Amino acid sequence: MNLVVNGVEHALDLDPRTTLLDALREHLHLTGAKKGCDHGQCGACTVLLDGRRVNSCLVLAVSQQDADVTTIEGLAEHPVQRAFLEHDGFQCGYCTPGQICSAVGMLDEMKQGWPSAVPDDDVDRQIRERMSGNLCRCGAYANIVPAIADAR
Ligand code: FES
Ligand code: FES
Numbered sequence: 001m002n003l004v005v006n007g008v009e010h011a012l013d014l015d016p017r018t019t020l021l022d023a024l025r026e027h028l029h030l031t032g033a034k035k036g037c038d039h040g041q042c043g044a045c046t047v048l049l050d051g052r053r054v055n056s057c058l059v060l061a062v063s064q065q066d067a068d069v070t071t072i073e074g075l076a077e078h079p080v081q082r083a084f085l086e087h088d089g090f091q092c093g094y095c096t097p098g099q100i101c102s103a104v105g106m107l108d109e110m111k112q113g114w115p116s117a118v119p120d121d122d123v124d125r126q127i128r129e130r131m132s133g134n135l136c137r138c139g140a141y142a143n144i145v146p147a148i149a150d151a152r
Pocket of ligand 2: 090096135136137
């Protein structure tokens with residue numbers, strides 16, 4: 001199959017059971033996306049599929065033949081990545097690639113007016129709720145939220 005990652009097309013010969021996360025990490029050696037739980041619970045593996053954030057541990061690579069995959073490696077110059085550096089939005093850094101990919105997708109969702117249970121003018125709570133699928137075991141949320149708010 002062909003997988004387009006960060007604008008580059010790759011020809012891959014994969015077992016059909018291979019997840020997108022394993023295809024990225026084990027076959028393309030793009031190790032930015034992390035494997036935390038491998039069960040869709042932690043968000044460490046978040047990447048963008050045609051601009052929408054997904055847990056790549058829950059997606060079969062073979063189903064993404066025509067998709068445009070963006071990983072943290074493709075966001076090196078992105079303002080969200082810069083904001084995380086400026087706000088020290090991490091401690092060990094394990095969750096950070098997923099946090100940044102998720103934040104990029106989330107900010108786009110906000111821009112498009114996707115609804116949330118939290119009032120629109122409470123930006124910090126909006127960010128916390130919309131980012132609730134990305135866990136940080138170091139508890140760096142106090143810096144992650146301002147980083148995303150700044151990038152917004
Ligand atoms: Fe995919 Fe945890 S590794 S959600
Ligand atoms: Fe360590 Fe988030 S920075 S898990």
